Amino acid sequence: MAKDESRIVIRPARFADRTELLVLIRAYYRFDHIRFNLRTIAPALYKLLRSRTLGRVWIMRKGARPAGYTVLTFNFDLEFGGLEGLVTDLFVDARHRGHGLGRRALEVVDDYCRARKIGTVELQVERENGDAQAFYRKLGFEQLSRIVMTRDVRAR
Numbered sequence: 001m002a003k004d005e006s007r008i009v010i011r012p013a014r015f016a017d018r019t020e021l022l023v024l025i026r027a028y029y030r031f032d033h034i035r036f037n038l039r040t041i042a043p044a045l046y047k048l049l050r051s052r053t054l055g056r057v058w059i060m061r062k063g064a065r066p067a068g069y070t071v072l073t074f075n076f077d078l079e080f081g082g083l084e085g086l087v088t089d090l091f092v093d094a095r096h097r098g099h100g101l102g103r104r105a106l107e108v109v110d111d112y113c114r115a116r117k118i119g120t121v122e123l124q125v126e127r128e129n130g131d132a133q134a135f136y137r138k139l140g141f142e143q144l145s146r147i148v149m150t151r152d153v154r155a156r
Contacts (some may be wrong), residue, residue, distance in 0.1 A: 008067050008101055010108050013057040015049045018042075020066040021059060028069075028091035032126055048073070055085075058108055060092065060101060068092035070105045072112065072121075080120040085113045087123040106139060124148060 013021060022042060029036040048054050048071070055073035059066060071089040076082055087109060092101045106121075113121055123141065125132045133143075 008060055008062045008096065008099075008104075010058050010060050010101075010105055013049060013059040013069065015046070017057075017059050017066075018045060018049060021045060021049075021057065021069055024059075024066055024069045024091055024093070025089065027093065028089060031091070032129070055088075056112060058105065060096070060105065062096065066093075067096045068101060068105065070109060072109050074118075075122070077120075080122075083116075083118050084120040084122055085109065085118050087121060090123070102135060103139065 022038070022045065025041060025045070026036050028034075045057075049057060053074075055071065057072075058070050060068035060070075068091050069089065070087060070091070073086045073088050075084050075086050077084050087106070090102060090105060092105075109121060113119075123136065125136060137143075
């Protein structure tokens, strides 16, 4: 029986997927104009793939080819009742966009969170990416009145 090469499968990523994931991450960062530093990202990805306490990574595959990925990490916030999920990355290769794959990936994230009593999922989206904002709003995400601020403490 031949495999259905047109079907896209979303499954938990394994450490063996790290090379393909790095290719997808680089593509996502290029798309969103995020600086890609392999020396920072690769060790962080390896740590995430090996530690269940930090979060989860899912890879999307069409047959033997990677089609996208999503990353969920954890945060503890009193406002949201404790543990919350943070979707830090959601990327679908351009060839596979517009077919419901992003929606399916977020359903996987939601199912995972519900099963672990995580009641809130948060994500960030680039201010200029109106298409992504519209997509997330359609799925029930709301924009808070806050802005995200960061500081690199390694250099201090």
